[in-house]
Amino acid sequence: MKSGLVLEGGAMRGMFTCGVTDVFMEKGIVFDGAIGVSAGATFGCNIKSRQPGRAIRYNKRFAGDWRYCSMKSFFKTGDLYGADFCYNKLPHELDIYDLDAYRKNPMEFYVVASDAQTGLPVYKKLETCDEKDLTWMRASASMPLVSTPVKVDGYTLLDGGMTDSIPIKYFESLGYDKNIVILTQPRGFVKKPNKMMSLMKIALRKYPKLLKAMQERHIMYNEETEYVFKKADAGEILVICPEEPLGISRTEKNPDELERVYQIGRKTGQEVLAKVKEFLKA
Numbered sequence: 419m420k421s422g423l424v425l426e427g428g429a430m431r432g433m434f435t436c437g438v439t440d441v442f443m444e445k446g447i448v449f450d451g452a453i454g455v456s457a458g459a460t461f462g463c464n465i466k467s468r469q470p471g472r473a474i475r476y477n478k479r480f481a482g483d484w485r486y487c488s489m490k491s492f493f494k495t496g497d498l499y500g501a502d503f504c505y506n507k508l509p510h511e512l513d514i515y516d517l518d519a520y521r522k523n524p525m526e527f528y529v530v531a532s533d534a535q536t537g538l539p540v541y542k543k544l545e546t547c548d549e550k551d552l553t554w555m556r557a558s559a560s561m562p563l564v565s566t567p568v569k570v571d572g573y574t575l576l577d578g579g580m581t582d583s584i585p586i587k588y589f590e591s592l593g594y595d596k597n598i599v600i601l602t603q604p605r606g607f608v609k610k611p612n613k614m615m616s617l618m619k620i621a622l623r624k625y626p627k628l629l630k631a632m633q634e635r636h637i638m639y640n641e642e643t644e645y646v647f648k649k650a651d652a653g654e655i656l657v658i659c660p661e662e663p664l665g666i667s668r669t670e671k672n673p674d675e676l677e678r679v680y681q682i683g684r685k686t687g688q689e690v691l692a693k694v695k696e697f698l699k700a
Contacts, residue, residue: 419595420451420595421449421450421596421598422449423439424598425455426579426600426602427454427457427458428602428603428668429669430667430668430679431664431679432458432473432602433473433676433677433679433683434664434683435461435602435683436473437685439464439465439470439600439687440474440687441683441687442687443465443468445691447691447694448525449465449525450525450526450594451594452525452526452528453541454527455529455530455579455583455584456558459530459555459558460555460556463520463544463555464515465525466525466527466547468516472513475513478673478676478677481670482671483503485500486508487669498561498565498669501566509552515547517547521545521546526543528542528543528544529541529542529555529558529578530578530582530588531558531578532579532580534567534574534575534624535574535625536627537625537626537629537630538627539578539582539588540575557570558577558578559577560575562621562632563618563621567625574625580628580631580632581631581635582638584601584639584642584646586599586649596697598694599657601643601659601660603663604659607663609636609639610636611636612633656697660682661686664679664682
């Protein structure tokens with residue numbers, strides 16, 4: 419059997435996920451593979467490089483830096499989250515990403531992005547976390563309206579959450595049959611139609627199929643959460659999520675708020691640790 423970890427996005431709600439996965443790393447919980455969407459990709463990659471604490475550390479350190487995330491960055495570069503800063507300067511100079519550990523760890527790591535031309539999800543296995551792999555990671559986290567579409571390997575891509583927010587079915591298709599899913603919304607959360615669709619119609623006018631996917635995203639998301647909780651109730655997968663809404667902005671800049679949500683994740687990770695170990699052994 420192959421154990422898998424599926425990581426939903428949610429921008430700074432991802433601090434919850436980091437808290438959970440840091441506990442996993444500290445306690446020696448390992449997986450055969452992991453797949454991340456958007457923030458689940460950019461933060462989840464630290465699992466493969468085995469760097470607990472890194473994501474919360476650099477997010478608190480650079481939350482107020484305009485190069486990391488700001489409207490100034492958006493107007494200067496076209497990206498709310500500065501591409502060069504986040505995917506070059508940060509991992510290679512400011513908070514070093516351990517590429518050697520990433521490449522030696524046998525755990526497979528995948529990301530999900532959305533194909534602007536087809537309106538379908540694209541899945542990519544990141545083998546080395548080199549410049550091209552980091553570009554795929556950036557594509558997975560490139561939120562519509564505030565990001566420039568990412569061109570790589572012949573694709574034009576945007577945020578993976580637009581087309582597959584919880585890619586459990588894809589992981590199952592790869593043979594991962596012992597899956598843990600980490601969500602950043604509580605059970606019972608129901609996504610509603612996007613309130614920004616009038617702006618989306620302008621921003622995505624060149625990509626009608628992706629626009630259609632975005633118009634129907636709430637339907638896709640709610641179907642996926644229904645699927646994972648149905649399987650969880652049957653004991654086939656394990657879902658970890660906050661007990662109540664995290665109440666944090668998607669682009670939160672207050673280090674105390676980031677730490678608060680991170681600690682909720684750590685507490686949750688510690689509480690489910692025995693259950694996780696039992697589930698993976700069964």
